[in-house]
Amino acid sequence: MKPGVESVESVESGVEPGAEPVVLASDVRMGYGGVQVLNGVDFAVAPGEVSCVIGPSGSGKSTFLRCINGLEPVLGGSLRVLGEEVGHTLRDGRYHPWTPKEFAAFRKNIGMVFQRFNLFAHQSALENVACGPVHVLGTPPDRARTLAMEHLDRVGLADHAHKRPHQLSGGQQQRVAIARALAMNPALMLFDEPTSALDPELVDEVLEVMKGLASEGMTMVVVTHEIAFAREVGDRLTFFADGVVVERGRPRELLAAPAHERTRAFLSSVLGSEDDRS
Amino acid sequence: MRTEPIAGPSGAPVPVARTWHWGRWLAAAVALAVAGWLVYLVVVNPHLDWGKVAEYLFNDRILSGVWVTIEISVLATALGLVLGVLVAVMRLAHNPVLSGLATFYIWFFRGTPVLVQLIFWYNLAFLFPELVLKIPFTMIGLKWDTNQVMTGFTSAMLGLGLNLAAYFAETVRAGIQAVDRGQTEAAYALGMTPAKRMRVIVLPQALRIIIPPTGNEFISMLKTTSLVYVVAGHDLMTNASQIYKANNRIMELLIVASVWYMVMTAVATFLQGRLERRFGSDAVRLVRGGGMAARVLPKVAA
Numbered sequence: 001m002k003p004g005v006e007s008v009e010s011v012e013s014g015v016e017p018g019a020e021p022v023v024l025a026s027d028v029r030m031g032y033g034g035v036q037v038l039n040g041v042d043f044a045v046a047p048g049e050v051s052c053v054i055g056p057s058g059s060g061k062s063t064f065l066r067c068i069n070g071l072e073p074v075l076g077g078s079l080r081v082l083g084e085e086v087g088h089t090l091r092d093g094r095y096h097p098w099t100p101k102e103f104a105a106f107r108k109n110i111g112m113v114f115q116r117f118n119l120f121a122h123q124s125a126l127e128n129v130a131c132g133p134v135h136v137l138g139t140p141p142d143r144a145r146t147l148a149m150e151h152l153d154r155v156g157l158a159d160h161a162h163k164r165p166h167q168l169s170g171g172q173q174q175r176v177a178i179a180r181a182l183a184m185n186p187a188l189m190l191f192d193e194p195t196s197a198l199d200p201e202l203v204d205e206v207l208e209v210m211k212g213l214a215s216e217g218m219t220m221v222v223v224t225h226e227i228a229f230a231r232e233v234g235d236r237l238t239f240f241a242d243g244v245v246v247e248r249g250r251p252r253e254l255l256a257a258p259a260h261e262r263t264r265a266f267l268s269s270v271l272g273s274e275d276d277r278s
Numbered sequence: 279m280r281t282e283p284i285a286g287p288s289g290a291p292v293p294v295a296r297t298w299h300w301g302r303w304l305a306a307a308v309a310l311a312v313a314g315w316l317v318y319l320v321v322v323n324p325h326l327d328w329g330k331v332a333e334y335l336f337n338d339r340i341l342s343g344v345w346v347t348i349e350i351s352v353l354a355t356a357l358g359l360v361l362g363v364l365v366a367v368m369r370l371a372h373n374p375v376l377s378g379l380a381t382f383y384i385w386f387f388r389g390t391p392v393l394v395q396l397i398f399w400y401n402l403a404f405l406f407p408e409l410v411l412k413i414p415f416t417m418i419g420l421k422w423d424t425n426q427v428m429t430g431f432t433s434a435m436l437g438l439g440l441n442l443a444a445y446f447a448e449t450v451r452a453g454i455q456a457v458d459r460g461q462t463e464a465a466y467a468l469g470m471t472p473a474k475r476m477r478v479i480v481l482p483q484a485l486r487i488i489i490p491p492t493g494n495e496f497i498s499m500l501k502t503t504s505l506v507y508v509v510a511g512h513d514l515m516t517n518a519s520q521i522y523k524a525n526n527r528i529m530e531l532l533i534v535a536s537v538w539y540m541v542m543t544a545v546a547t548f549l550q551g552r553l554e555r556r557f558g559s560d561a562v563r564l565v566r567g568g569g570m571a572a573r574v575l576p577k578v579a580a
Contacts, residue, residue, distance in 0.1 A: 071463060100472050108469035118460035122483050132468040135478050177464075184468060 022047055022082060022188050022219050023068055029076030030060075030067060037063045039243035040077060045188075045221055045236075050214045052230035052251065053223045055240030056266055061223045062115075064240070065192050068221065069110045070103050082109055082187055108136055111181030115193040117173040119165040125152060125176045126161040132184045144183075151179040155209050171202030175209055182213075189213065191222040227270055231255055239263045330530040334521065335537065343517035344538050346431070350506060350513055351499045353435045358442025358499075359492065365443055366450035367476070380447065387444035393505055395441055399433035400509040430511030438502060442495060449491055453484035493550030500542050504535075514538055 023045040030038040038060045045051045055061045066072040067079060070086050079086045084106060088095035098106070119128050129148035133139035139147070152158050155175040165173050174194055181189060191210065195203040207229050214220060214233050224230060230237050230251050237251040239258070247254060247263050258264045283291035320326065334340055369380035387395070403424035412419020457480050465475035504515035514535055522531040 069467060071466060104466070104469045104471045104474075106469075107467055110467070112464075112467035114460060114464065114467075116460055118458075118464035120461060120464065120479055120483075121458075122486070131478070135474060136469040180464075180468070 019047055020083060021045055021080075022049075023051075023221065024080045025064075025077070027077035028064065028067065028074055028079050030063060030072060030074055037243055038067070041240075041243070041245055043238065043245060043248075045219060047219055048217045049235045050218075050220045050222065050233055051236045051238065052234035053221065053238045053240060054225065054227065054230060054266070054270075055246075059240040060243040061240040062192050065190050065221060065223050068188075068190055069107050069112055070098075071112075082106075104136070108184060109187045111178075111184060111186035111189040113174065113177050113181055113189070113191045113194045115196050117165070117170070117177045117197070119173055119177055119180070121165055124162050124164055125157060125168065128165070128176055129180045129183045132180065137184065148179070148183055151183050152176070154182075155179045156205075169202060170198045171205045174198065174206045178206075178209055178213075187219065189218055189220045191220065191224070193223050193225065195224070195226060225270065227255065227267070239266065241266070326529055327527065328530075330527050331533050334527075334531060334534045337521070337534075339517045339521060340514065340534060340538070343512065343514035344542070346512050347500065347503050347514040347538075348542065350431065350434050350438065350503050350511065351496065354438035354442060354503075355492075355496050355499050357435065357439030358446050358495070361439065361443035362446030363450050365447035366454065369447060369451055370454060384444045384447055387441050392437065392441045392502065393508065396433060396437040396505060396509050399437045400428055400430065402428050402433070430506065430509040430516070433509050434503065434506040434511040434513070438499065438506075442499065446492075446495060449495075450484070450488055453487040454480060456487055457483045490550075490554045493546070493553050497543055497546045497550065500546060501539055504539075 021044045023043065025041050025043040028038055028041040028043075029036070041060070041064055043064070053061045053065070063072055067074050067086065068081055074086060085095065086106070087098050087103075089098065089102070090096075119125075120131060123131060126145060126148050129151050130139075130141070130144040133144040133147065134141055149158060149161060152161050155178055157172060157175055157179070160168060160172060160176075165176070168176065178194075194210070195206050198206065203226070207226065210220070210222070210229070211233050222230075222234070234251045237249060237254045238245055239247040239254070239260075239262075241262050247258060247260050254263070255267065258267060279297070280294050283293045286292035321328075365380045365383055368376045369384070371377050371380075406424055409422045409424050409427055410419060412421075461479050461483065462475055465479040470478065503511075503513050506513045507516040507519050510516055518531045518535040522528045
């Protein structure tokens with residue numbers, strides 16, 4: 001029996017009856033080069049939920065996040081996001097693989113924030129934020145710049161609008177990256193270890209922006225090592241290991257009383273070094 | 279070097295002695311002597327007529343040759359750059375046929391001497407006496423006599439341009455591949471198609487790596503055009519050789535030609551410096567992940 005299966009029951013509790021989940025994964029499998037990365041992931045995110053994902057490195061949590069917006073291909077099981085089976089459309093009794101155009105149309109509705117920011121290096125902060133609306137949504141450039149300025153203001157960086165990414169600190173770059181994703185008015189935001197590449201004193205400014213976003217009801221999936229953030233902001237916490245979901249639950253309950261030995265071992269190693277934060 | 283006195287044991291300032299770099303003086307003297315001797319041998323050579331050099335330096339045929347050399351260089355470089363980008367994008371395409379053809383193109387044009395290619399284009403009439411461009415299965419179209427199209431000038435432009443495209447395609451490919459993979463992922467995550475990602479995100483960043491070495495390509499092209507004299511392209515070298523074949527002043531005319539090539543190179547080097555200041559300084563910083571930049575940039579510069 002797969003180690004993830006028994007705890008999957010708790011997945012259902014995260015989704016209100018009747019409301020269609022934003023993300024619904026069942027038995028998602030993925031691998032490359034003969035190495036199995038995801039061994040049957042079951043996972044769900046309800047609208048407006050902040051879902052935090054933790055786990056040791058190499059557990060497949062980042063890969064799973066990248067499957068959600070189709071940056072990595074799902075090779076088995078079913079992954080439904082925003083009402084669509086990621087990567088395929090059912091037509092005439094068959095699932096037809098998406099064209100690059102269909103992938104692009106799907107990703108418009110999903111914001112993603114990367115560990116290493118990935119701001120467009122040849123553009124100013126303002127251009128980065130306006131880039132998606134102008135080139136993907138077809139917003140007129142003037143209008144897009146006005147909106148971009150509002151988004152930058154919201155993450156507290158209006159004064160830095162004309163700086164290039166390399167002129168900004170890591171925390172500032174990540175806030176621009178969040179503004180860039182928000183400029184597309186996404187229905188879902190994915191965060192791939194957004195604070196892992198930051199110097200410790202810059203972590204909080206990014207987490208503050210994410211907290212604000214959560215309080216406004218944005219649906220978020222956050223892969224993170226910030227246990228304190230998961231406890232305080234998360235509606236649901238998922239523990240990944242070896243390419244499966246080992247355990248899922250409300251963050252305070254799961255952190256206080258993990259049911260699995262694997263979870264206990266991980267938490268004690270992480271919290272041991274983070275006592276002051278938690 | 280320090281000139282300010284140092285406080286000595288008694289507390290009074292003691293001057294610093296001057297260092298004599300005997301080795302440097304000696305090496306400089308020997309090098310100057312050898313270089314001076316070589317220059318002297320040429321300058322006072324009784325077989326060399328400097329009057330002829332001065333006479334031909336601003337000769338009409340030489341000046342028109344200089345002009346043709348510049349024209350061929352500019353046009354062939356432009357052709358090579360445009361075609362090079364196309365070949366590079368094909369080379370990186372997922373379509374195995376396109377990337378295979380691009381690989382073959384690069385291999386073929388880098389694998390055969392440019393001299394052979396020039397003579398091939400000049401003699402294209404042996405293969406195709408007429409060049410025909412028409413709509414298939416109709417009589418509508420255009421027809422040219424190959425020998426009239428393939429003058430020394432056009433075959434030089436084609437030969438040098440197609441050849442440069444093969445080399446330049448590799449530069450472009452390196453530039454594209456040097457752009458951090460994260461840029462592509464961020465572009466996709468925003469909802470861009472692969473083509474839009476290439477045009478809006480990747481190529482503008484790759485250009486900053488690609489542009490500086492184009493100066494080198496152009497400077498090298500200026501001198502490669504001298505090969506055009508085998509197909510009588512009326513460039514600087516062709517005209518100089520026609521003059522010396524008539525009056526047998528080979529050395530004098532080679533000096534005349536060399537002076538002009540050096541002048542053109544100096545001007546191009548000056549322009550290249552400005553181009554690199556405009557685009558080069560940002561290039562290293564823009565390509566994130568220092569390892570990749572360090573591996574690719576020296577290759578590109580070569």
